[in-house]
Amino acid sequence: MKYLCLIYDNEKNWMDASPEEQGKIFAAHQAVYEEATKRGQMAGGEGLQPSHNSTVLRVRDGKTVTTDGPFMELKEQLGGFYMFDCENLDQAMELAALIPEAKSGTIEIRPCMVYEGMDG
Amino acid sequence: MLNRALDRIVREESGRVMAALIGALGDFELAEDAFQDAVQAALEHWPRDGLPRAPGAWLTTTARRKAIDRTRRSAVARAKAPAFRDELLVEREGEGRPDEGDPWNEPLPDERLRLVFTCCHPALSMEARVALTLRTLGGLTTGEIARAFLVPEATMAQRLVRAKRKIKGARIPYRVPTGHELRERLDGVLAVIYLVFNEGYFASSTGPLIRRDLTAEALRLARILAQLLPDEPEALGLLALMLFHDSRAAARTTDGGQLVPLDEQDRSLWDQEEITRASALTERALRMKSVGPYQLQAAIAGVHAASSRAADTDWVEIALLYDLLYRTDPTDMVALNRVVAWANVKGPQVGLERLEARWIESMPEAYHLTRADFLRRLERWHEADAAYAAAAAVTDRDHVLDFIARRRASLQT
Numbered sequence: 130m131k132y133l134c135l136i137y138d139n140e141k142n143w144m145d146a147s148p149e150e151q152g153k154i155f156a157a158h159q160a161v162y163e164e165a166t167k168r169g170q171m172a173g174g175e176g177l178q179p180s181h182n183s184t185v186l187r188v189r190d191g192k193t194v195t196t197d198g199p200f201m202e203l204k205e206q207l208g209g210f211y212m213f214d215c216e217n218l219d220q221a222m223e224l225a226a227l228i229p230e231a232k233s234g235t236i237e238i239r240p241c242m243v244y245e246g247m248d249g
Numbered sequence: 250m251l252n253r254a255l256d257r258i259v260r261e262e263s264g265r266v267m268a269a270l271i272g273a274l275g276d277f278e279l280a281e282d283a284f285q286d287a288v289q290a291a292l293e294h295w296p297r298d299g300l301p302r303a304p305g306a307w308l309t310t311t312a313r314r315k316a317i318d319r320t321r322r323s324a325v326a327r328a329k330a331p332a333f334r335d336e337l338l339v340e341r342e343g344e345g346r347p348d349e350g351d352p353w354n355e356p357l358p359d360e361r362l363r364l365v366f367t368c369c370h371p372a373l374s375m376e377a378r379v380a381l382t383l384r385t386l387g388g389l390t391t392g393e394i395a396r397a398f399l400v401p402e403a404t405m406a407q408r409l410v411r412a413k414r415k416i417k418g419a420r421i422p423y424r425v426p427t428g429h430e431l432r433e434r435l436d437g438v439l440a441v442i443y444l445v446f447n448e449g450y451f452a453s454s455t456g457p458l459i460r461r462d463l464t465a466e467a468l469r470l471a472r473i474l475a476q477l478l479p480d481e482p483e484a485l486g487l488l489a490l491m492l493f494h495d496s497r498a499a500a501r502t503t504d505g506g507q508l509v510p511l512d513e514q515d516r517s518l519w520d521q522e523e524i525t526r527a528s529a530l531t532e533r534a535l536r537m538k539s540v541g542p543y544q545l546q547a548a549i550a551g552v553h554a555a556s557s558r559a560a561d562t563d564w565v566e567i568a569l570l571y572d573l574l575y576r577t578d579p580t581d582m583v584a585l586n587r588v589v590a591w592a593n594v595k596g597p598q599v600g601l602e603r604l605e606a607r608w609i610e611s612m613p614e615a616y617h618l619t620r621a622d623f624l625r626r627l628e629r630w631h632e633a634d635a636a637y638a639a640a641a642a643v644t645d646r647d648h649v650l651d652f653i654a655r656r657r658a659s660l661q662t
Contacts (some may be wrong), residue, residue, distance in 0.1 A: 217422035
């Protein structure tokens with residue numbers, strides 16, 4: 130089953146970090162990538178640009194309405210994600226605990242929908 | 250007569266049968282539905298055919314058959330969905346699992362252990378963990394659990410359904426964690442069991458002071474856990490702690506159901522057999538040299554249990570144990586109890602000075618009650634009365650209000 134791990138953290142943490150600190154965080158993500166790959170559970174992931182670069186879009190009555198994002202003003206912003214393909218939640222939790230932002234922010238683990246071969 | 254026997258069997262066997270079913274079916278909800286079907290079938294068959302020799306085996310075998318029926322039905326209903334559970338069953342049975350008609354094949358003890366760890370998984374809310382544990386391992390009905398926690402049955406049913414959906418949807422595994430994870434998860438399991446016990450023993454809301462059904466259930470679960478994990482000192486410590494509490498149950502309330510504080514209890518009513526067992530468990534746990542909060546609390550309860558008169562209590566020992574406990578479990582409640590213990594060594598004035606104002610916010614009832622008691626012992630009657638009034642204003646427990654009323658009447662104002 131695929132688990133989407135959403136990384137929420139105060140993006141100022143990253144923007145205010147020194148180059149050395151940023152390097153450490155980057156290395157920690159590299160380690161997550163390697164560990165998940167080693168376990169055969171890596172299914173994707175990206176870091177996101179700051180939330181002030183986001184655009185919110187809605188289609189209403191056939192008209193596209195866009196506004197300057199983000200969708201919600203939160204203390205912790207969505208800053209990136211991983212997709213892990215694991216047998217169960219415990220395995221996903223193990224990998225999620227390695228994400229460096231878990232120490233300062235929050236990781237939300239969302240199981241993905243399963244469309245075939247399973248009944249509800 | 251038979252219904253009562255059935256109730257008892259269902260409750261006693263529930264953990265084992267459910268563990269075996271979930272292990273074989275790999276589906277929490279299906280296992281429970283099938284178990285209910287089996288209980289229904291037992292209600293029909295047993296009065297006619299008599300009690301089977303191995304009722305647990307009968308229930309398991311019948312439930313398995315019912316599960317296959319259910320799966321086939323749903324497979325027919327949703328023709329496009331492959332009947333994967335049928336395949337699963339065939340495959341599992343091919344692995345030498347007990348078949349229909351086989352004698353009761355006791356599942357490995359770790360089947361039940363796995364179930365505990367699933368029910369108490371940290372990804373579930375605490376409320377859901379408690380409900381699921383009582384339902385699945387304890388064999389309590391949804392109605393019984395709802396009544397115990399004073400919520401409408403529909404709410405409890407909803408809570409259980411949501412928990413089971415999450416187990417299935419998010420694939421909360423059915424496994425015993427290993428290594429460092431075991432200790433972490435075990436803490437969560439013990440917390441659930443202790444919460445069930447406390448809900449029964451310290452009845453947090455209005456109602457009877459002790460709900461024996463909940464305390465008995467918590468003790469039973471803790472006994473199972475201590476049997477399954479004999480090398481985990483905290484599992485033994487929790488069982489010991491609850492046995493110590495339980496040993497005082499008869500002395501803790503008057504015939505009229507009023508609360509009797511520890512120092513006023515008739516100690517001849519304490520259950521010495523339980524105390525002996527609890528003491529032995531505490532010693533065994535402490536010898537493993539991995540001390541934790543439950544063992545320390547058990548040790549503290551053991552000091553009380555060893556004193557035949559309240560005046561003989563070794564408060565220095567208790568205060569020192571609280572110092573240790575505070576180091577492993579630095580919560581406000583432990584800090585408060587530590588102040589109480591030291592006040593019994595050094596006097597109520599010291600206690601009063603060590604009370605921290607921030608506890609008014611975090612635990613108002615305990616704070617005001619403790620402060621009132623110190624003031625009472627210092628014979629500062631008017632202030633004591635005001636403190637009792639403050640405690641009465643923040644509690645919603647009938648027996649505490651009752652206790653406060655009696656204390657206030659005894660003040661020499």
